[in-house]
Amino acid sequence: MAHLPAGAPAPALRRKRRRERLRTLGFLSPWLIGFCAFFGYPLLATVFFSFLHYNQIEPPVFVGLRNWTYVLTQMPLFGPALGNTLWLVVVMVALRVVFGLGIGMLVTKIKTGAGFFRTAFYLPYLAPPVAATVAFVFLLNPGTGPVNEVLGALGIPAPSWFNDPHWAKPSLVLLSLWGIGDLMVIFMAALLDVPKEQYEAAELDGAGAWGRFRYVTWPSITPIVLFAVITGVVQTMQYYTQALVAGKLASGVTIGPGSVIQPGYPDHSTLTVPQLVYSLGFQNFNTGAACALSLVLFVLAMAATSLLMRGRAGLLPAED
Amino acid sequence: MTTTTLNPPGAPSRVPAPASGPAARARRRRILHWIAVHTLAVAAALFFVLPFVFVFLTSVMGDDQAMSGALWPTAWHWSQYVTVFRTPGFLDWWKNSLLYAGLGTLLTVCSAVPVAYALARFRFRGRRTAMVLVISTMMLPPQVIVIPMYLVWAQQLHLAGTLWPLIIPMAFGDAYSIFLLRQFLLTIPREYIESAAVDGCGELRTLLRIIVPMARPGIAAVALFQFFFCWNDYFGPQIYAAQNPASWTLSYGLESFKSAHSVDWNLTMAATLLVMAPVMLVFFFAQRAFVEGVTLTGVKG
Numbered sequence: 340m341a342h343l344p345a346g347a348p349a350p351a352l353r354r355k356r357r358r359e360r361l362r363t364l365g366f367l368s369p370w371l372i373g374f375c376a377f378f379g380y381p382l383l384a385t386v387f388f389s390f391l392h393y394n395q396i397e398p399p400v401f402v403g404l405r406n407w408t409y410v411l412t413q414m415p416l417f418g419p420a421l422g423n424t425l426w427l428v429v430v431m432v433a434l435r436v437v438f439g440l441g442i443g444m445l446v447t448k449i450k451t452g453a454g455f456f457r458t459a460f461y462l463p464y465l466a467p468p469v470a471a472t473v474a475f476v477f478l479l480n481p482g483t484g485p486v487n488e489v490l491g492a493l494g495i496p497a498p499s500w501f502n503d504p505h506w507a508k509p510s511l512v513l514l515s516l517w518g519i520g521d522l523m524v525i526f527m528a529a530l531l532d533v534p535k536e537q538y539e540a541a542e543l544d545g546a547g548a549w550g551r552f553r554y555v556t557w558p559s560i561t562p563i564v565l566f567a568v569i570t571g572v573v574q575t576m577q578y579y580t581q582a583l584v585a586g587k588l589a590s591g592v593t594i595g596p597g598s599v600i601q602p603g604y605p606d607h608s609t610l611t612v613p614q615l616v617y618s619l620g621f622q623n624f625n626t627g628a629a630c631a632l633s634l635v636l637f638v639l640a641m642a643a644t645s646l647l648m649r650g651r652a653g654l655l656p657a658e659d
Numbered sequence: 660m661t662t663t664t665l666n667p668p669g670a671p672s673r674v675p676a677p678a679s680g681p682a683a684r685a686r687r688r689r690i691l692h693w694i695a696v697h698t699l700a701v702a703a704a705l706f707f708v709l710p711f712v713f714v715f716l717t718s719v720m721g722d723d724q725a726m727s728g729a730l731w732p733t734a735w736h737w738s739q740y741v742t743v744f745r746t747p748g749f750l751d752w753w754k755n756s757l758l759y760a761g762l763g764t765l766l767t768v769c770s771a772v773p774v775a776y777a778l779a780r781f782r783f784r785g786r787r788t789a790m791v792l793v794i795s796t797m798m799l800p801p802q803v804i805v806i807p808m809y810l811v812w813a814q815q816l817h818l819a820g821t822l823w824p825l826i827i828p829m830a831f832g833d834a835y836s837i838f839l840l841r842q843f844l845l846t847i848p849r850e851y852i853e854s855a856a857v858d859g860c861g862e863l864r865t866l867l868r869i870i871v872p873m874a875r876p877g878i879a880a881v882a883l884f885q886f887f888f889c890w891n892d893y894f895g896p897q898i899y900a901a902q903n904p905a906s907w908t909l910s911y912g913l914e915s916f917k918s919a920h921s922v923d924w925n926l927t928m929a930a931t932l933l934v935m936a937p938v939m940l941v942f943f944f945a946q947r948a949f950v951e952g953v954t955l956t957g958v959k960g
Contacts, residue, residue: 367774377808450693465935467910474714612802641798
């Protein structure tokens with residue numbers, strides 16, 4: 340290490356260093372074991388499996404790049420799944436950040452009943468995703484759902500939400516905006532950290548509401564916005580449960596043991612890449628292709644992560 | 660609290676008599692601002708709260724009414740909540756969810772604390788690399804590693820159909836918890852640890868006697884997040900427990916519950932609220948730790 344002198348250190352010092360190294364290893368050991376067993380090994384195995392034809396019953400056969408060419412060029416559902424995932428990444432993340440920032444700003448301005456409003460805005464974030472999805476499939480149910488009842492009473496033409504291929508993804512976005520609580524809290528904390536004097540100074544300079552936002556608020560919250568965008572992108576690439584459950588329930592199929600359902604109802608409009616991985620690997624038992632597809636997802640996620648590292652976004656320690 | 664929503668701002672009595680002069684103008688602007696902000700807040704609150712209200716109202720409707728699109732129950736059928744608990748399997752799902760979430764949380768906390776402490780305090784070669792690796796694991800979609808993991812648990816260890824493939828890995832340091840705890844430990848002043856070392860405390864003693872008590876809010880936040888993660892997890896139980904209904908958790912069972920009762924929206928909404936209830940209850944008892952945790956992951960660093 341940098342602060343140690345060059346050359347062979349004194350024996351006492353060497354003993355101390357060895358003891359320190361052992362101590363560090365000891366403290367880190369749970370993670371080191373976990374990292375190798377539940378990250379390193381499966382990742383390498385996934386790469387290995389992606390070159391095999393394997394249906395989990397017959398012995399695996401090496402097929403070179405066949406799984407990769409199949410997934411990338413021939414598999415009929417790859418296009419829709421990737422398209423849906425990217426659509427969700429762009430639209431959902433953008434709307435979540437804008438809406439979350441809006442709610443965060445609103446919350447900092449509320450004077451009466453602040454506690455009530457904060458709790459009300461935050462609670463949906465805690466609802467288990469499956470429960471929230473079941474609730475939204477009911478609420479947005481085209482025939483008898485309360486939302487369409489209300490829209491009908493107001494004379495507004497109501498869409499079929501989860502049952503219409505054009506509205507299914509927007510319905511998922513609506514569900515995700517309902518659970519904006521985490522972003523609200525993060526933005527709220529960032530907004531409260533902006534120095535008050537800067538607002539006063541800007542006001543003296545004659546800045547209006549927009550000017551104060553543009554020249555005072557925005558520069559000091561940019562790192563948090565970046566953080567929200569990138570974690571949002573990574574999370575949305577993993578988007579699975581809500582899309583799957585909404586599609587299944589809206590399609591009205593009864594799920595029994597062993598029944599294989601094509602995911603993405605209606606018209607594959609809610610099929611995402613993670614769902615396709617599951618379906619390939621655990622329903623069609625095409626292990627090799629599922630592994631190849633999951634690695635496509637991995638490359639996309641890592642690209643976003645490296646953006647995060649470069650942008651820092653307040654994640655990495657600055658003191659090193 | 661509730662009075663604010665029941666009396667939306669802008670009631671005529673609150674508008675002051677017209678006056679002139681700069682002071683009166685400023686006052687009027689303040690009041691208009693108050694009205695604008697609170698009107699927006701009420702509108703937003705409706706978006707966040709109404710889904711809960713509709714779900715609850717449907718859960719107490721009779722069978723016919725729940726299918727009719729009615730908004731208000733004609734009669735209140737509380738018995739649905741009893742019926743849900745009598746549904747075969749529902750109590751087992753509770754038991755399994757509590758086992759997964761309880762044991763998972765305990766193991767996560769025990770394994771994440773020493774790792775986070777080492778990453779926050781010890782100086783060693785590769786410290787930065789270790790942090791980058793922790794963050795990378797946080798970013799990894801679970802679908803990328805699930806296939807080889809499933810094959811190991813199912814074919815070598817013969818534990819598919821149980822929740823153990825989900826619980827055991829929690830004893831080996833969850834990346835998100837390590838990251839959050841490390842961020843928290845960095846906020847504890849170095850002097851406390853150094854003075855403990857001067858007093859002759861070993862590292863393990865320092866950790867258990869000094870750091871853990873001081874880091875209680877951070878540990879509480881990690882525990883809560885992990886509890887919620889396990890409680891809400893759908894993908895894990897779907898992979899490992901799906902083939903054995905005796906191992907289903909609430910999150911996994913709820914969806915099949917709806918499919919089995921394809922027309923009974925009232926029963927389904929009662930079950931939905933019962934799945935939400937524990938997390939809401941936990942939140943009300945531990946609000947501060949929770950919000951602190953969310954802020955910590957996003958803002959400090």
